[in-house]
Amino acid sequence: MxxxxxxxNKPTPADYRSGIKPIWCxxxxxxxxxxxxxxxxxxxxxxxxxxxIISGIGCSSRIPAYSSCYGFHGVHGRALPVATGLKVARPxxxxxxxxxxxxGFSIGGNHFLHACRRNVNITYIVMDNQVYGMTKGQASPTTxxxxxxxxxxxxxxxxAFQPLVIALASGAxxxxxxxxxxxxxxxxxxxxxxxxxxFSFIQILSPCATFRPDQREWRNxxxxxxxxxxxxxxxxxxRIMTDDGFNIGILYRGDRPPYETGRxxxxxxxxxxxxxxxx
Amino acid sequence: xxxxxxxxxxxxxxxxxxAHAIALENEASERYADLADLMEAHNNYDVASLFxxxxxxxxxxxxxIQEMVKRHRIKALPTVTYHWLSPEGPETTDTxxxxxxxxxxxxxxxxMYNEQRxxxxxxxxxAHTQDEETRRLAQELSAEEAEHVGMVRVWxxxxxxxxxxxxxxxxxxFQPD
Ligand SMILES: Cc1ncc(C[n+]2csc(CCOP(=O)(O)OP(=O)(O)O)c2C)c(N)n1
Ligand code: SF4
Ligand SMILES: [Mg+2]
Numbered sequence: 001m002x003x004x005x006x007x008x009n010k011p012t013p014a015d016y017r018s019g020i021k022p023i024w025c026x027x028x029x030x031x032x033x034x035x036x037x038x039x040x041x042x043x044x045x046x047x048x049x050x051x052x053i054i055s056g057i058g059c060s061s062r063i064p065a066y067s068s069c070y071g072f073h074g075v076h077g078r079a080l081p082v083a084t085g086l087k088v089a090r091p092x093x094x095x096x097x098x099x100x101x102x103x104g105f106s107i108g109g110n111h112f113l114h115a116c117r118r119n120v121n122i123t124y125i126v127m128d129n130q131v132y133g134m135t136k137g138q139a140s141p142t143t144x145x146x147x148x149x150x151x152x153x154x155x156x157x158x159x160a161f162q163p164l165v166i167a168l169a170s171g172a173x174x175x176x177x178x179x180x181x182x183x184x185x186x187x188x189x190x191x192x193x194x195x196x197x198x199f200s201f202i203q204i205l206s207p208c209a210t211f212r213p214d215q216r217e218w219r220n221x222x223x224x225x226x227x228x229x230x231x232x233x234x235x236x237x238x239r240i241m242t243d244d245g246f247n248i249g250i251l252y253r254g255d256r257p258p259y260e261t262g263r264x265x266x267x268x269x270x271x272x273x274x275x276x277x278x279x
Numbered sequence: 280x281x282x283x284x285x286x287x288x289x290x291x292x293x294x295x296x297x298a299h300a301i302a303l304e305n306e307a308s309e310r311y312a313d314l315a316d317l318m319e320a321h322n323n324y325d326v327a328s329l330f331x332x333x334x335x336x337x338x339x340x341x342x343x344i345q346e347m348v349k350r351h352r353i354k355a356l357p358t359v360t361y362h363w364l365s366p367e368g369p370e371t372t373d374t375x376x377x378x379x380x381x382x383x384x385x386x387x388x389x390x391m392y393n394e395q396r397x398x399x400x401x402x403x404x405x406a407h408t409q410d411e412e413t414r415r416l417a418q419e420l421s422a423e424e425a426e427h428v429g430m431v432r433v434w435x436x437x438x439x440x441x442x443x444x445x446x447x448x449x450x451x452x453f454q455p456d
Binding site for chain 1: 318375454
């Protein structure tokens with residue numbers, strides 16, 4: 001491959017950073033994901049004020065504070081309802097929801113199903129470290145059943161949640177798995193997820209350097225998915241169910257029309273509506 | 280995942296080369312400053328001050344390249360799309376190779392690796408540019424980076440290897456809401 005430099009004037013990833021300094025542990029995958037999101041926004045040449053980043057609670061949910069886009073650091077597990085409401089009210093905005101595996105699949109699990117089902121045009125990025133990082137290392141829904149830790153001696157013994165298959169079965173229109181330590185691949189995945197109409201779900205394996213030091217090995221375990229994405233959900237589900245969780249890439253692109261976010265019917269005056277309810 | 284080995288960086292002229300040089304030193308400096316803040320937030324003051332120092336050194340390199348810009352009588356550097364061998368500049372520290380308990384030797388090992396990558400990057404440009412003057416300057420920059428590798432190695436060797444259980448902590452950090 002040969003490349004030459006040409007003269008252009010484009011936004012840079014730094015344009016999407018706020019002045020607030022991250023306090024993630026050194027080595028945390030979430031820092032890489034922040035860089036990947038800002039790189040994706042720069043490539044898409046979206047202005048900060050055209051983008052809203054909505055999160056719940058957790059280390060990974062800190063992202064809105066570190067970005068210069070509109071942001072909402074909300075309630076634990078409630079990023080998706082807020083993001084959905086915002087997109088419906090302001091379809092002109094690019095809405096990205098971010099958070100962790102605990103936020104998205106435990107307390108927010110119900111919202112996850114229905115967000116996939118509604119297929120509103122938003123992008124949901126989950127930084128999956130298979131642990132509750134913020135609260136010091138409890139097992140999460142995606143934790144392997146035999147992960148032995150101080151808080152779960154011998155492991156939970158509970159089967160791990162499979163977010164990608166659940167997303168497919170529930171109706172997500174774009175499904176991908178990335179790795180925080182693969183900046184080029186993950187940035188591209190975020191770009192494609194934002195571009196794809198409907199609900200895009202991106203699971204990013206994002207190591208927790210502190211409570212899951214074993215995840216340092218992930219860099220040697222991830223590999224490009226051996227086949228390109230499909231638009232057949234059952235084929236995609238079959239591939240995901242039979243891989244070992246380390247195939248990365250865009251796995252599914254659907255063509256289900258997104259939920260129509262524009263206003264339906266004629267807007268009515270609020271006083272007229274109130275009058276109908278007066279006793 | 281990208282394949283860096285096959286990438287050839289072909290820069291047309293000295294202004295383009297110096298635009299890349301300034302960008303890579305700036306990015307490296309900013310990253311070290313960010314990492315110093317992270318380390319400070321996690322009470323690793325030794326590595327925090329080392330990263331701060333590295334950030335300052337990279338800033339001095341920016342000044343050095345700016346001198347080169349003057350020396351070559353370039354009024355304004357072109358705004359370019361940056362071409363690196365990796366997604367970020369070659370001297371920018373990989374954020375995934377860190378730990379809040381790492382010692383200065385481990386931190387300097389990362390710094391040495393960054394200098395080596397910068398050295399290889401300029402060598403790549405020297406090997407692929409069509410312009411003779413650009414080639415000479417890229418070789419000069421590559422040689423400077425090789426010198427930095429040696430300097431960081433001497434600095435690193437002043438610190439002991441980490442203990443075997445260096446990353447054990449009975450009370451790991453708590454991240455506030
Ligand atoms: C309603 C409510 N319940 C519980 C908590 C405590 N809490 C904070 S973060 C968190 C889990 C975070 O895990 P995850 O979403 O995986 O984020 P990570 O920190 O791993 O990035 C919990 C249970 C809370 N803040 N609010
Ligand atoms: S506790 Fe884990 S997830 Fe949280 S900032 Fe530290 S490394 Fe990241
Ligand atoms: Mg988590």
